[in-house]
Amino acid sequence: MTSAMTSDAQIPVPPGGAWAVGDAAGIRLRGTHGFPDPTPAPGPAPDPATASAAGSGPDPGSARPPGPALNQGSGPGQGFGPGRGSGLGQGFGPDRGSGSDLGFGLGQGSGSDRGSGLGQDPGSDPDLGSGSGSGSGPGSGGRVEVGGLAAVLAVWPVLGTLVEEGALRLHTPLAAYAPTLGRATAHQLLTRTGDHTLLARLAEHVTGRPLAELAAERIWQPLAMTRTAFAPALHTALEDTAAFLRHLLAPGAGPLTADWIADSLRIRTGELAPSRGLLWRPAPGTDRRQDIWVHHATPGPTALWISPRHHRWAILLTPPAPHAPPHTGLRDAFRAFAFGPSE
Numbered sequence: 382m383t384s385a386m387t388s389d390a391q392i393p394v395p396p397g398g399a400w401a402v403g404d405a406a407g408i409r410l411r412g413t414h415g416f417p418d419p420t421p422a423p424g425p426a427p428d429p430a431t432a433s434a435a436g437s438g439p440d441p442g443s444a445r446p447p448g449p450a451l452n453q454g455s456g457p458g459q460g461f462g463p464g465r466g467s468g469l470g471q472g473f474g475p476d477r478g479s480g481s482d483l484g485f486g487l488g489q490g491s492g493s494d495r496g497s498g499l500g501q502d503p504g505s506d507p508d509l510g511s512g513s514g515s516g517s518g519p520g521s522g523g524r525v526e527v528g529g530l531a532a533v534l535a536v537w538p539v540l541g542t543l544v545e546e547g548a549l550r551l552h553t554p555l556a557a558y559a560p561t562l563g564r565a566t567a568h569q570l571l572t573r574t575g576d577h578t579l580l581a582r583l584a585e586h587v588t589g590r591p592l593a594e595l596a597a598e599r600i601w602q603p604l605a606m607t608r609t610a611f612a613p614a615l616h617t618a619l620e621d622t623a624a625f626l627r628h629l630l631a632p633g634a635g636p637l638t639a640d641w642i643a644d645s646l647r648i649r650t651g652e653l654a655p656s657r658g659l660l661w662r663p664a665p666g667t668d669r670r671q672d673i674w675v676h677h678a679t680p681g682p683t684a685l686w687i688s689p690r691h692h693r694w695a696i697l698l699t700p701p702a703p704h705a706p707p708h709t710g711l712r713d714a715f716r717a718f719a720f721g722p723s724e
Contacts, residue, residue: 535615540580599636
């Protein structure tokens with residue numbers, strides 16, 4: 382498929398937000414203030430004779446999505462593919478937004494309640510900033526709060542390593558590992574929405590260690606995610622999150638196996654709607670053939686997308702807004718920009 386023609390309009394992201402699109406090789410496109418509107422630009426009707434001579438159109442089996450072409454020969458954020466002139470990424474300069482307080486706590490709340498029960502030491506870190514508008518948002522390379530992504534950046538991958546080691550079985554009731562955890566199974570909890578604190582506690586009971594240590598040792602350090610840590614909510618950098626998604630596209634000898642990733646990115650809920658994999662779910666507005674998966678924070682539009690079929694990932698980070706609406710429209714627009722409109 383070729384890249385979709387988009388209008389010249391920009392869809393803004395909340396102040397302090399940032400986005401990136403890439404593949405197994407790294408970040409290819411990035412910005413901070415907004416992204417190109419994926420709505421098809423109006424144009425003249427196609428000439429039937431020309432269309433007939435051109436054949437039957439794009440190959441529906443092509444691995445490339447109709448989103449922006451990822452420029453393989455240039456540095457990060459350069460080149461948006463055919464028909465876009467000198468690149469739509471121009472003007473997305475360093476984030477001049479409102480500080481580093483991004484993302485959401487695992488289990489919403491305020492202050493020290495966020496991330497509770499996960500065994501983290503609140504600690505202190507001068508690199509995190511105070512959230513007071515110092516300008517250290519994701520677009521400027523600073524660490525940001527993404528507590529709402531703790532389930533996908535910490536809990537899910539740690540459980541994957543335990544499953545591969547044989548220390549955890551997805552269909553065994555949690556009570557078999559710790560009576561206080563109840564009779565639900567890890568599979569049941571991974572295929573539903575809601576608080577994933579029970580899964581974090583499960584990992585801690587199985588290993589006897591806090592989740593923060595498990596995630597750092599098993600996932601973040603092997604992937605060189607040196608700026609990712611709980612303090613007390615999860616903080617990370619855009620580049621670290623990109624490294625994580627790159628690993629999902631090309632596991633190699635990394636901490637997560639290809640089997641765990643493939644098992645997670647397939648429908649595990651039969652004909653039930655909405656369909657779900659293990660923590661991940663098919664992106665709203667897409668179908669199974671497109672193979673675009675998402676995990677998003679709540680509330681707000683912060684989300685991660687991954688598509689093995691298209692060999693592409695996407696990240697949208699926005700400032701915390703505990704009382705904000707779901708912003709599903711912004712998420713859907715960004716997904717359409719990154720991967721192309723729904724087929």
